[in-house]
Amino acid sequence: MSEVDTFMFNVFIFSMILNTAISLYGIFARPTLIKKIIALTIFSDTANVLAIAVGYRAWPTVERSPIPPVLTTSEPTASDLTSFLQTAVDPLPQALVLTAIVIGLAVTLFLVFLTLQVYRLYRTTDVRKISRLRG
Amino acid sequence: MVYLLSVGLLVPSLIGLAFVLPLIGIFVRNVKFFHAYASLASLYALATAAYNFHIVLSEGVKAYPFGGWWPPIGISYEIDEVNALIALLTTSVMFLITLYSAWYIKDLKSAPYYYTLLLGLEVGMLGCIYTGDAFNLFVMLEVMSISAYALVGFHRSKPEAVEAAIKYGLFGAVATTLYFIGLVFVYGSFGTLNMADLVNKVTFGISSASGTYYGQIHAATAVALALSLWAFTFKSAVFPNHFWLPDAHPEAPTPVSAALSGLVVNVGVYAIFRFLYTIFSPYSIVSELRDVMLLALLILGLASGFVGAFMMAVQDDIKRLLAYSTVSHIGLVLVGLSIGISIAAHPNTPAYVNGLSGALYHLINHSLGKSLLFLASGVVIFMAGNTRRLDEIGGVARRNPLLGFTIIVGVLQLLGVPPFGGFFSKYLLYSSYVEAGMPYVSVMINAISAISILGYVRLLYAALFKTPRTREVPKVNLTPLTVLLALAILCIATGVLSGSITEWLRWIVGRTASEQGIFNYWFYGYYLFWGR
Numbered sequence: 001m002s003e004v005d006t007f008m009f010n011v012f013i014f015s016m017i018l019n020t021a022i023s024l025y026g027i028f029a030r031p032t033l034i035k036k037i038i039a040l041t042i043f044s045d046t047a048n049v050l051a052i053a054v055g056y057r058a059w060p061t062v063e064r065s066p067i068p069p070v071l072t073t074s075e076p077t078a079s080d081l082t083s084f085l086q087t088a089v090d091p092l093p094q095a096l097v098l099t100a101i102v103i104g105l106a107v108t109l110f111l112v113f114l115t116l117q118v119y120r121l122y123r124t125t126d127v128r129k130i131s132r133l134r135g
Numbered sequence: 136m137v138y139l140l141s142v143g144l145l146v147p148s149l150i151g152l153a154f155v156l157p158l159i160g161i162f163v164r165n166v167k168f169f170h171a172y173a174s175l176a177s178l179y180a181l182a183t184a185a186y187n188f189h190i191v192l193s194e195g196v197k198a199y200p201f202g203g204w205w206p207p208i209g210i211s212y213e214i215d216e217v218n219a220l221i222a223l224l225t226t227s228v229m230f231l232i233t234l235y236s237a238w239y240i241k242d243l244k245s246a247p248y249y250y251t252l253l254l255g256l257e258v259g260m261l262g263c264i265y266t267g268d269a270f271n272l273f274v275m276l277e278v279m280s281i282s283a284y285a286l287v288g289f290h291r292s293k294p295e296a297v298e299a300a301i302k303y304g305l306f307g308a309v310a311t312t313l314y315f316i317g318l319v320f321v322y323g324s325f326g327t328l329n330m331a332d333l334v335n336k337v338t339f340g341i342s343s344a345s346g347t348y349y350g351q352i353h354a355a356t357a358v359a360l361a362l363s364l365w366a367f368t369f370k371s372a373v374f375p376n377h378f379w380l381p382d383a384h385p386e387a388p389t390p391v392s393a394a395l396s397g398l399v400v401n402v403g404v405y406a407i408f409r410f411l412y413t414i415f416s417p418y419s420i421v422s423e424l425r426d427v428m429l430l431a432l433l434i435l436g437l438a439s440g441f442v443g444a445f446m447m448a449v450q451d452d453i454k455r456l457l458a459y460s461t462v463s464h465i466g467l468v469l470v471g472l473s474i475g476i477s478i479a480a481h482p483n484t485p486a487y488v489n490g491l492s493g494a495l496y497h498l499i500n501h502s503l504g505k506s507l508l509f510l511a512s513g514v515v516i517f518m519a520g521n522t523r524r525l526d527e528i529g530g531v532a533r534r535n536p537l538l539g540f541t542i543i544v545g546v547l548q549l550l551g552v553p554p555f556g557g558f559f560s561k562y563l564l565y566s567s568y569v570e571a572g573m574p575y576v577s578v579m580i581n582a583i584s585a586i587s588i589l590g591y592v593r594l595l596y597a598a599l600f601k602t603p604r605t606r607e608v609p610k611v612n613l614t615p616l617t618v619l620l621a622l623a624i625l626c627i628a629t630g631v632l633s634g635s636i637t638e639w640l641r642w643i644v645g646r647t648a649s650e651q652g653i654f655n656y657w658f659y660g661y662y663l664f665w666g667r
Contacts, residue, residue, distance in 0.1 A: 027309055033301065040308055047316045054323040093322065096270055100315055103277045107308045110281060114288060114301045121294045130298055 012053065019046040033115045033125040037108060044104045048097045055093035139190060142212045143199030145183045146262045146275075152176045153254035160247030170237035173250040177226065177233040180257060184226040188219040196659040198267060198331070205664040206267075207332040207343055213267030213660040215652065216643040217495070221405050222264045224499055225398050228506050228622075229257045235510050235618045236390045249289065249388070255282035256394060263402045267660055269321060269328045272406065273314055276370065280307045283399060286391040287383045299382040306379055310369035317362030324348055324355035330414055331660030337419040338653055343661070356421045360428055363410060368432075371403025373469060374439030377462045381446070384461065385454035385523070389513030392454060396461040397506035401498055404468055407432070412491075412648045413656055417475060417482050429473040436469030437576070440583040447590025452523045453512050453597065456590055457505065460549060463587055464501040468494050470580065471564045474571065483649060486570035491648050492640035493563030500556040500629055504548035507622035508594075511542050514615050515598050518608045525593060530601035534608045539599050541619040546591045548626045551584050556629030559637065 023046060026039025057066045069088040073080055115125055122130050156172070163169075191197055191214055198213040200206055214222070233253065240249050259279025266272050284307065288300025322328055325336050326346045335343050365376070372380040380400075384392050411428060415421055443463025450456040474490025481487065515538070516523055518531040532539040544555070551557035561584060568576040629636060646652050 024309075027305065033305075036305055040305065040312075043309065044312045044315075047312050047319065050316060051319045051322075054319055093319075096318070096322070096328075099270075099274060103274065104308075104312075106281060107277070107304070110284060111301065111304050111308070114284075114297060114304060117288070117291050117297045118294075118301060121292070121297060 016046060016050055016053075019043075031126050031128050033111075033118060033127060036127075037111050037115065040111070041104070041108055044100065048100055048104075051093045051097050051100070055090040057087075057089050138199045139187070139197035140199065141183055141187055141190075142197055142214055142265060143201055145180060145187070146212070146258055146265060149176065149180055149254060149258045149261065152179075153251050153258060156247045156251040156254070164243065166241070166243045166246050169243075169246040169250055170240075173233050173254060174230070174237065176254055177230045177257060180261065181223075181226040181230045184219075184222045184261070187214055188223045191216055191219040196655045198660045198663075200664065206661050207327050207329045207665075210271045211267045211329065211331070211660065212265045212271075213331060213656065214265055215647050215656055217408065217647045218264045218405065220495070220643065221401060221498070222261055224502055225260050225264065225401070226257070228397055228502055229253075229260075229394060231618045231621055232390045232394050232506065232510070235393075235513075235615050238612065238614045239388060239390050239513060245289075249286075252282045252286050252289070253391070253394070256286060256391075256399070259283075260398060260402055264405055267330045269318055269330060269333070273311065273318060276311055276314065276366075276402070276406075279399065279402065280304075280311060280370070283307075283383075283395060286395075287387045289388050289391065290386075293386070295382075296386040299379075299386040303379045303383040307369070310366040310376075313362045314366035317359040317366070320355045320359035320362070324350050324352045324359075329661070330409070331657050333414045334416075334419075334653060334657040335661050337414060337421060338416060339657065340420065343665070353421055353424065356415065357424050360410065360415065360424060364407060364428060364432070367403040367406045367410075368435065368469075369403070370406075371400040371465050371469075372439075372462055373403075373432075373435050373465060374442045374462065375435075377439055377442065380462060381455050381458045384458040385452060389454075389509060389516070392458075393506040393509035393513075396458060396509055397502040400461060400465050401502060404465065404472065404494075404498060407469070408472060408648075411472075412475065413653055416648075416653050418650055418653060426476055429476045432469050433473035433476065433576070436466045436473060437579050437583075438466070439463065440466030440470065440579070441586070442466075444583050444586035444590070447587055448593070450590070451525050453515065453525055453528065453594065454509070454523055456525070456594055457508055457512060460587065460590060461501075461505060463583060464497070464505070464549065467561070467564060467580065467583065468497050468501065470494075470576065471497060471567070474567055483645075484570075486567045487648075488641050488644050489563050489570065490567035491644045492637065493560050493567055495640050495644065496556065496563060496629075496636065497560035500548060500560050500626075503622055503626050503629065504545050504557060507541060507619060507626060508545040508549065510615065510622070511538060511545060511619055512598075514538055514611055514619070515542075518611065520609075525597040528597045528601075530597070530599055530603045531608050532598045533600075533603055535611065535616075537616050537620065538611070541616075541623040542595070542598055544623040544626050546595055548630070550588060550591050554630050555626060556633060556636075559630065559633040563637065 023039045023043035027036050066089050067087045069091040119125050196215045198211050200209050200211040240246050259275050262275030284300050284304040288297050290296045325348050335341050369376040384396050440463050443459045446459040447456050471490050471494030519528045548555045548557045551561040565577045565580050
């Protein structure tokens with residue numbers, strides 16, 4: 001890896017850690033339910049980016065970029081397969097992230113609905129007031 | 136045959152049966168139909184799980200690869216003796232809970248949605264239990280959790296229920312996301328998420344169809360295990376992650392409280408078992424990490440045992456009292472599960488086998504006893520005129536001898552009084568730690584039981600021994616009482632047959648948590664498909 005690559009990689013790792021910390025702070029410390037939910041989506045997106053990063057592949061050669069994991073010839077020769085193996089990106093993390101995004105959508109939608117219901121019942125989304133009301 | 140169809144059939148077909156219900160609800164306007172439909176669906180689940188259990192006992196470990204994609208590539212479900220047993224327990228208690236729901240849910244408007252969520256919860260639990268794929272465990276954990284959040288907030292015009300649901304949902308989503316990050320670490324270092332393939336690499340060190348492992352696997356495994364165990368202990372409500380349970384479980388509709396307290400918490404315990412005794416087993420290359428994890432689990436288990444037992448004594452809400460008792464009992468199960476610490480017991484020593492079979496036995500006893508008590512408390516609350524406060528219940532169970540009998544059976548079961556199963560499982564846990572040379576843990580198990588007497592006596596006094604204020608109580612029809620009686624008979628059976636059950640559980644533990652068991656899990660889940 002060149003120095004620029006190393007620097008960019010470190011920036012990426014640092015931003016992942018920072019994102020996780022900020023979003024966890026948001027979930028646990030912010031009083032408003034909507035802000036908690038926004039922080040939750042940031043947290044799950046951080047996890048998703050981390051998963052995508054696991055499938056990262058450095059550029060095999062300077063002039064050839066990584067390719068999608070699809071064989072474009074119908075009758076591949078041995079050299080086709082070799083170059084495919086050297087350049088194709090791992091597709092599994094992307095499949096995992098797709099699944100996780102869909103699940104995250106369902107959870108977020110459910111939590112937003114519950115927040116609406118909390119607002120209808122308590123006329124506030126501030127968790128401190130909600131637990132005070134309960135007594 | 137290499138695979139068993141009924142393993143893969145159960146979960147997808149039950150999902151179909153569950154999610155077609157709201158559609159049926161548009162056309163069918165008879166509430167009896169939904170009761171019958173849900174009961175038949177869960178009877179079908181029970182029959183299939185029993186069949187799977189029978190096949191596994193007679194023929195050994197079975198797997199099913201979905202869509203014909205063989206193990207490391209596609210999702211596969213794999214059952215050995217332990218998860219077949221837990222699935223049988225889950226489906227049989229769920230069947231009784233569904234029958235009971237017919238009495239509890241009376242209006243047509245909510246019935247289809249209620250049963251959709253209840254069957255969804257059952258599907259999620261069965262998926263978590265049957266799955267042989269760590270990522271599918273995440274998906275099924277979410278299926279189970281979303282159903283559980285929605286069921287907790289089912290009475291959506293009740294402020295407390297909505298508040299408990301959002302508390303549970305928000306932190307539950309964080310927990311499952313942490314498990315997902317753990318999976319990212321597992322995938323990054325081992326290149327696979329299939330459990331049998333993980334065993335392949337971690338224990339046998341064979342490079343497989345998905346390559347070998349990469350990078351510093353010890354560091355990656357430590358992070359992955361810490362994150363996933365955090366998620367599992369959250370799902371099974373172990374101290375300090377128990378804070379949501381005493382809010383969420385009492386606010387749910389009563390049959391759902393029974394399912395959440397009796398069965399959903401088992402899933403986390405089962406996942407811990409699968410991770411620490413099959414995948415990252417004592418024979419694996421990362422076995423030295425297990426000691427730290429198991430020691431942490433032992434301490435957390437004892438702590439939640441004490442916290443649950445103490446908090447039980449100060450509750451004035453009957454369902455909240457039972458919820459804290461769940462925290463205490465799951466703590467005890469975890470204590471049994473952490474017997475694998477190498478300073479305590481090496482594999483195949485009597486202490487090891489006793490501890491694990493004690494944990495399994497206690498899991499079964501707790502599921503039966505706790506769902507019995509929650510369902511009985513539903514009847515008590517109904518008879519006392521919809522109050523959950525212990526001092527307002529006023530001995531209504533006296534007006535119904537059968538109800539009183541089942542409450543006594545449930546309390547004695549959870550308390551651990553000799554003729555009942557709870558005693559024998561606590562005794563197994565006790566003796567395993569004595570044999571392992573850690574008698575202070577045994578003493579603490581006894582202390583937890585002793586402290587929890589306070590809470591149970593308050594429950595018995597309020598429901599049964601107090602003089603009722605009124606002679607007039609509403610009549611309860613036969614359905615809930617039959618369910619209660621069935622559960623009470625099961626509770627008595629776990630105690631009366633304790634000798635043979637103990638022997639049988641020892642046999643199961645010997646077949647799953649041993650070197651042979653891990654070999655079988657790998658052989659039938661991976662090697663049989665690729666090795667030939």
